[in-house]
Amino acid sequence: MNHLKTTLKQRRQKLAQTFPDPVLLWSGCAPSRNFPANTFPFRASSHFLYFAGLNLEDAVIELDNGKLTLFLNNPSAESILWGGEKPNRDDIAETIGADRAYPLSELTTYHSEAATIALSNPMIVQQQKEVLKRDIPQPTQATGEDQKLIEAIINLRLCHDESAIAQIRQAAAVSIQAHQAGMKATQPGKTEADVRAAMESVMIAHNQTCAYGSIVTCHGEVLHNEDYSHTLQAGDLILADVGAESLMGWASDITRTFPVSGQFSATQREIYDLVLSAHDACIEAVAPGVEYKDIHWQAAKIIAEGLVEIGILRGTVSDLLEKDAHALFFPHGVGHLLGLDVHDMEDLGDRAGYAPGRQRSQRFGLGNLRLDRALQPGMTVTIEPGFYQVPAILNQTKTREQYQDMIDWERLAQFADVRGIRIEDDVLVTSEGAEVLTAKLPSQRDRVEALTHA
Ligand code: GLY
Ligand code: MN
Ligand code: MN
Numbered sequence: 001m002n003h004l005k006t007t008l009k010q011r012r013q014k015l016a017q018t019f020p021d022p023v024l025l026w027s028g029c030a031p032s033r034n035f036p037a038n039t040f041p042f043r044a045s046s047h048f049l050y051f052a053g054l055n056l057e058d059a060v061i062e063l064d065n066g067k068l069t070l071f072l073n074n075p076s077a078e079s080i081l082w083g084g085e086k087p088n089r090d091d092i093a094e095t096i097g098a099d100r101a102y103p104l105s106e107l108t109t110y111h112s113e114a115a116t117i118a119l120s121n122p123m124i125v126q127q128q129k130e131v132l133k134r135d136i137p138q139p140t141q142a143t144g145e146d147q148k149l150i151e152a153i154i155n156l157r158l159c160h161d162e163s164a165i166a167q168i169r170q171a172a173a174v175s176i177q178a179h180q181a182g183m184k185a186t187q188p189g190k191t192e193a194d195v196r197a198a199m200e201s202v203m204i205a206h207n208q209t210c211a212y213g214s215i216v217t218c219h220g221e222v223l224h225n226e227d228y229s230h231t232l233q234a235g236d237l238i239l240a241d242v243g244a245e246s247l248m249g250w251a252s253d254i255t256r257t258f259p260v261s262g263q264f265s266a267t268q269r270e271i272y273d274l275v276l277s278a279h280d281a282c283i284e285a286v287a288p289g290v291e292y293k294d295i296h297w298q299a300a301k302i303i304a305e306g307l308v309e310i311g312i313l314r315g316t317v318s319d320l321l322e323k324d325a326h327a328l329f330f331p332h333g334v335g336h337l338l339g340l341d342v343h344d345m346e347d348l349g350d351r352a353g354y355a356p357g358r359q360r361s362q363r364f365g366l367g368n369l370r371l372d373r374a375l376q377p378g379m380t381v382t383i384e385p386g387f388y389q390v391p392a393i394l395n396q397t398k399t400r401e402q403y404q405d406m407i408d409w410e411r412l413a414q415f416a417d418v419r420g421i422r423i424e425d426d427v428l429v430t431s432e433g434a435e436v437l438t439a440k441l442p443s444q445r446d447r448v449e450a451l452t453h454a
Contacts, residue, residue, distance in 0.1 A: 004053050007163040008068070011051055011156065016066040019152035021145065022114040024131065025051060027059040041209070046340035046347070047117050049249045053096050061098075062108055062114065070098040071107045099353060107131050115149035116179035117142070120347065128215050140349035154352045156340060159378030165337065165428060166372045167250035168380055169437055171208065172426055174244040175252040176441040178202040182216065182240050183258050183451040186232065192216050193228040199242045208244040210343045211251035215241035220257060220420020221388045223332060234261040237268060239420050243342060252341040253382050254438050255424035258452045264445060271387050271418045272445050274306035278385040279423045279443065282334055286427050286434035292381065296334040299385040300326045300365065311411040324365035325406045328393055333369035335382035338426055343370060377431045384424030389415070
């Protein structure tokens with residue numbers, strides 16, 4: 001039996017141990033851009049992909065006590081005319097080790113009692129309702145058997161098997177090359193778009209895609225900036241958060257921040273080294289049994305201590321942390337789960353990221369933390385501390401008043417050339433500790449400088 005079939009069989013057998021009842025999972029379909037034949041790229045639902053392995057459009061699988069049934073239409077004459085010959089249903093069933101395969105029309109007569117997970121595409125939700133003859137709420141509202149299925153799938157997908165880890169490694173390897181290409185392409189006078197093109201061309205050349213919209217910006221203070229129009233100036237930093245997705249849909253997620261001139265300024269150096277020390281200490285802390293939230297607090301503490309030392313924050317570190325002063329400059333969490341989705345399983349809201357019984361805090365310094373679980377071997381997480389000067393935070397009258405005595409605004413003004421720095425790596429929790437899957441991409445300041453337009 002080939003590797004894919006074995007992996008998929010093991011996954012559905014594991015699911016059957018906690019959820020033996022019938023399950024129907026839809027792959028989805030590509031939404032069209034304005035007219036039907038011009039679609040956005042298709043990407044199957046991650047829950048489908050986990051058990052079916054292939055990016056099959058308009059497909060449904062049934063999982064029933066370890067057995068796999070595929071529902072898929074054979075390619076139509078029209079689709080062969082425009083898209084060429086494709087494997088037929090029986091070929092695909094053979095590739096993924098399905099026990100049975102039927103056309104989609106069989107679905108309505110075949111099963112009406114199965115658990116499922118709603119997709120976000122309303123057209124597919126309509127199909128789900130018609131087949132299952134009941135309301136199918138979005139996953140965050142799921143109840144009954146659907147909720148039990150979600151819990152069983154979370155427990156499976158939280159810790160990756162060897163095949164998944166191999167896929168994440170493949171994606172990470174391509175992302176590393178993409179970042180090296182981006183650093184090399186960086187020159188004053190080029191644009192953010194030029195650097196993005198250099199990075200994404202590496203993915204395209206490997207027949208991979210982006211796991212998320214690339215962030216390649218000299219305005220790193222905009223956390224998920226997707227504008228690429230600026231021309232790079234010698235004193236700028238570029239923040240590049242770019243990650244490839246492997247052929248089977250597994251994500252990687254890397255951020256590096258590098259100087260357009262090839263050398264950090266004295267102020268950029270100070271903050272870069274501070275973010276790097278938080279990054280390194282947090283990676284060092286990753287191990288089974290460790291609470292991810294504690295790692296977040298470790299990053300917050302290091303950043304607060306460093307900012308006090310630099311003279312940007314004033315006060316005792318414990319008081320500053322208690323008042324969330326660090327979050328003025330580090331407003332997001334230290335990272336998240338990584339898997340088939342870059343923020344893995346966030347279609348399920350916080351059900352995957354937060355252990356049962358835990359809830360997201362309303363606190364300014366914790367509200368953006370996406371993961372609050374004890375780490376287990378096989379989990380893959382990102383570690384991505386940062387420092388940002390976000391005008392929407394720092395220029396608010398309320399913030400200015402509340403933190404007036406805790407910030408030395410004059411000192412902060414000296415760091416005007418540090419808009420945003422993030423350093424992000426992908427870390428696999430192992431039984432002994434951790435492995436940084438993206439370690440081959442340097443993060444030390446001098447090595448990053450050496451790679452920039454080298
Ligand atoms: N690439 C998005 C993130 O780092 O969360
Ligand atoms: Mn990330
Ligand atoms: Mn990222």
